[in-house]
Amino acid sequence: MPRPAGVVTEPVSEVAAAPPVHLDAFGPNGPYRARNRMTVPDVTGAPLAELSIVPPLFVQRGIAALRSADPLPPEQRAEALERAGRLFATATVGGLDPDSYRHLVSRCSGLPISVVRAATGIVAEAAQQASATVLQARPQAAAGQWRDPSTRAGAAVWTRRGNVFAVHAAGNHPGVHALWLEALALGYRVIVRPSRREPFTPHRLVAALREAGFADDHVALTATDHTVADTVIAGADLSLVYGGDDVVRKYGGHNTVLPQGPGRAKILLTGADWRTHLDVIVDSVADEGGTACINATAVLVEGGAAEAAAVADALAGRLAAIPSLPPQDPDAVLPVQPLAAARAVEAYLLRSARGATAHLGGDGIVDDLGDGSAVLRPAVFRLDRADAPQTGVELGFPCVWVAPWTRADGIAPLRESLVLTAITDDEQLVERLVDEPTISNVYVGDHPTYWMRPGLPHDRYLAEFLMRTKTVLRD
Amino acid sequence: MSDDGRTDPVLDCPAEETPDGQELITAAMRWHFSPRTGSPFWLERAATLDFDPLTDVKSFDDLRLFPNIVNELRDVRVEELIPRGLAPDDLYGVYESGGTTGAPKRVICTTDWMDRWLAFSQRHLDARGCPRGVNWLALMPDGPHIFGAALREGAKRSGGILFTVDMDPRWVKKCIAEGRGEDAARYADHLATQAGFLLETQDIGVMITTPPLLQRLAQDDRMVELINEKVRYIQWGGAHMDADTRHLFGTEVFPGVQLQGAYGSTMILGGSLERIDPPAEDVCVFDPFAPYISFSVIDPATGETVPYGERGQVVMxxxxxxxxxxxxxxxxxxxxxxxxxxxxxxxxxxxSPVATFDDQAVIEGVY
Incomplete structure (x- = not known):
């Protein structure tokens, strides 16, 4: 496929013959190196690490230990989290200094190293602020603990819904591990099942948390076989599970499981001044390598085919200029995958794009780096109507569906969005977007879909799921 | 021979003796393929084979000449399987496979075979230092499954009383196949509760169960305490136990109890027992009851035996x-x-079964 001039695709030589990195499980008796280990490959298939895969018995015993442990007092939790964040970002943890860790993440996940670097900061900041963040979700009437003087007259007290919190983590982006730290801040004991796509971040984070003061029976890491995954959920009181529509369907009716499904973030452009917002649109699509749930999947443009085509052309022009680079290159922007996986994504994209007009990537999006890996180059496809099903096809690289939208379409095509950026001055429309229950976050004006801040909800506050109120009355 | 070949010095050797493998195979071919002693099933199939078992099958490797006939055991009348050379009271019973892959397969067991298997099993228990004269608790399939019968005989011969809990593995497998994992878990809870009544009130020295049930018992602190207090010897079988689980059971959950694995199948009327290795050897090796029961490990793509130390598919x-x-x-x-x-x-x-970490490569969505 055509690629911009001056692109460097030579693979950068790797750290030669380093001893294998061992990603041990973290159980109730400290680190555990399993007999059953999986080799974690880089994007070319070369081995990077050995991940210990533990059996259900290990998980059960780990959860039993978490359940019977007393959490640290709140102030100590806050201090330990703060310390863990600093260790995670700056210290040598488990034998890996921050640069080695980031290199491994980048080579394993194919994420641009700059994205990994920024994510390290995001996770560290989340750890430092977790104890303050969770308080944002506390109902105003509720006291933080039963000893509060208000309970002498009878008062609401904010308490945990359970004690053990399980996380089926995702491996698309290290930033996903920022969220579950809030459960630790609230006194939950946490067990994390890492994704094989990128186990380095949760391993480093749990190691840092233990070094920072959380005990072996406060936080655990258990990589398991797929068939054991449900054991982790079954044993915990509450769980956070990342996945696709299948996971959302599977756990949709469970009030103890919080599924984190596709983001399907969208941008709505009304009026004619979208050109001044092109940077925000491009960034919403391509920032984070297009791998995050908060990347824009669709752009809806008020008007007809001509207006949508103009936006699609402008986006294609900008996205086409991004170079193809190996992920560890400091200038890399696009994600890299093993060649076969990249080809599978490409085939899926082209199948999904039937009936759509290609503005970029119509002949394919795979740029073979020649070492077994390939860059996933951006794709821009135009649809002929706002309710075309492709607006919900979220792929893990900069891929955007542009569709025309009119007032007559209403907000139906904008539903089911983790983030909706509306570049509009129509307050009535904004009102309806804010009221729409299936839109999780609404940004009005020149704000990218990936905008996030500690203390603000991402997909509601996690603490809304983790906590409840109860009345306490005492003499 | 005076009794029309109904007794044979090799096939009928004392149960404590181990016949030579080649002699056993030669004698068995003569037995199963002679019109007066063979089963109708084999005599009928002999005509369809492109070799002559009487002259061409003399060694272990020659057993590979045979087609795999186990699927025929789903439909065949069980009378067809009984060697004509046996007397009516030689038959011990008819047993069936688990029935996971469709209709169950049937085999016959003779009193003589049961004796041989139990002698082998008892020799192994003694070598492990498993106490005689203590009571056994079996949380294993009985009924159509051969394990139950063998345990009943085994407990009696070692001088203990056998306590049992009913278990239907077909129902469990059906629940799991239908995605009703919670039903399978409820059934395991139900079995564990029954085991609890026995462990609380009776003197149990030997326990025989499956790895999944052992794991279920390990979730209950009271059960773990009772087992560690009373049980000296646990034999597990009927399902896989991975090396890490075996290590955790042996070192953390039941550290003072002898753990002994069994690996077999109704389709070979028994199987193999875990080799008695020094405790430092962190490996679970199964030696079959050879030469009656024998294994090879092959590459299923080529049919060739894999080198020692490499993984392949098991032929029994x-x-x-x-x-x-x-x-x-x-x-x-x-x-x-x-x-x-x-x-x-x-x-x-x-x-082990085939490993799966994730169902398949996920394409759509970012997670």
Missing amino acids: NHVSKAMLLPNNLERDTAVRMRPPEGQMGDSVADV
Whole structure:
């Protein structure tokens, strides 16, 4: 496929013959190196690490230990989290200094190293602020603990819904591990099942948390076989599970499981001044390598085919200029995958794009780096109507569906969005977007879909799921 | 021979003796393929074979000439399986496979075979130092499954009383196949509760169960306490136990209890027992009851035996007076191990199902 001039695709030589990195499980008796280990490959298939895969018995015993442990007092939790964040970002943890860790993440996940670097900061900041963040979700009437003087007259007290919190983590982006730290801040004991796509971040984070003061029976890491995954959920009181529509369907009716499904973030452009917002649109699509749930999947443009085509052309022009680079290159922007996986994504994209007009990537999006890996180059496809099903096809690289939208379409095509950026001055429309229950976050004006801040909800506050109120009355 | 060949010095050797493998095979071919002694099933099939078992099958390797006939055992009238040379009261019973892959397969067991298997099992228990004269608790399938019958006989011979809990593995497998994992878990809870009544009130020295049930019992602190207090010896079988689980049971959950694995199948009327290795050896090797029961480990793509230390698919053979069940390719994979001196065929280690970490490559969505 055509690629911009001056692109460097030579693979950068790797750290030669380093001893294998061992990603041990973290159980109730400290680190555990399993007999059953999986080799974690880089994007070319070369081995990077050995991940210990533990059996259900290990998980059960780990959860039993978490359940019977007393959490640290709140102030100590806050201090330990703060310390863990600093260790995670700056210290040598488990034998890996921050640069080695980031290199491994980048080579394993194919994420641009700059994205990994920024994510390290995001996770560290989340750890430092977790104890303050969770308080944002506390109902105003509720006291933080039963000893509060208000309970002498009878008062609401904010308490945990359970004690053990399980996380089926995702491996698309290290930033996903920022969220579950809030459960630790609230006194939950946490067990994390890492994704094989990128186990380095949760391993480093749990190691840092233990070094920072959380005990072996406060936080655990258990990589398991797929068939054991449900054991982790079954044993915990509450769980956070990342996945696709299948996971959302599977756990949709469970009030103890919080599924984190596709983001399907969208941008709505009304009026004619979208050109001044092109940077925000491009960034919403391509920032984070297009791998995050908060990347824009669709752009809806008020008007007809001509207006949508103009936006699609402008986006294609900008996205086409991004170079193809190996992920560890400091200038890399696009994600890299093993060649076969990249080809599978490409085939899926082209199948999904039937009936759509290609503005970029119509002949394919795979740029073979020649070492077994390939860059996933951006794709821009135009649809002929706002309710075309492709607006919900979220792929893990900069891929955007542009569709025309009119007032007559209403907000139906904008539903089911983790983030909706509306570049509009129509307050009535904004009102309806804010009221729409299936839109999780609404940004009005020149704000990218990936905008996030500690203390603000991402997909509601996690603490809304983790906590409840109860009345306490005492003499 | 004076009794029309109904007794044979090799096939009828004393249960404490181990016949030579080649002699056993030769004698068994004569038995199963002679019109006066063979079963209708084998005599009928002999005509369709492109070799002559009487002259062409003399060694372990020659057993591979046979087609795998186990699927025919789903439909055949069981009378067809009984060697004509047996007397009516030689038959001990009819047993069935688990029934996971469709209709169950049937085999016959003779009193003589049961004696041989139990002698082998008891020799192994004694070598492990398993106490005699203590009571057994079996949380294992009975009814159509051969385990139950063998345990009843085994407990009696070792001088103990047998306590049992009913278990229907077919129902469990059906629940799991239908995605009703919670029903399977409820059933395991139900079995564990029943085991609890026995462990609380009775003197149990030996426990026989499956790895999943052992794991279920390990979730209950009271059960773990009772087992550690009373039980000296746990034999597990009927399902896989991975090396890490075995390590955790042995070192953390039941550290003072002898753990002994069994690996076999109704389709070979028994199987193999875990080799008695020094405790430092962190490997679970199964030696079959050779030469009656023998294993090989092959590459399923080529049919060739894999080198020692490498993983392949397990082929099982049963050769006795009761039955001839050769060249049965099992679904399990295992590491091929060097056999003990004089054993016909391979030993196996790290028996396991095919590994799955994720269902399949996920394409849509970012997670």
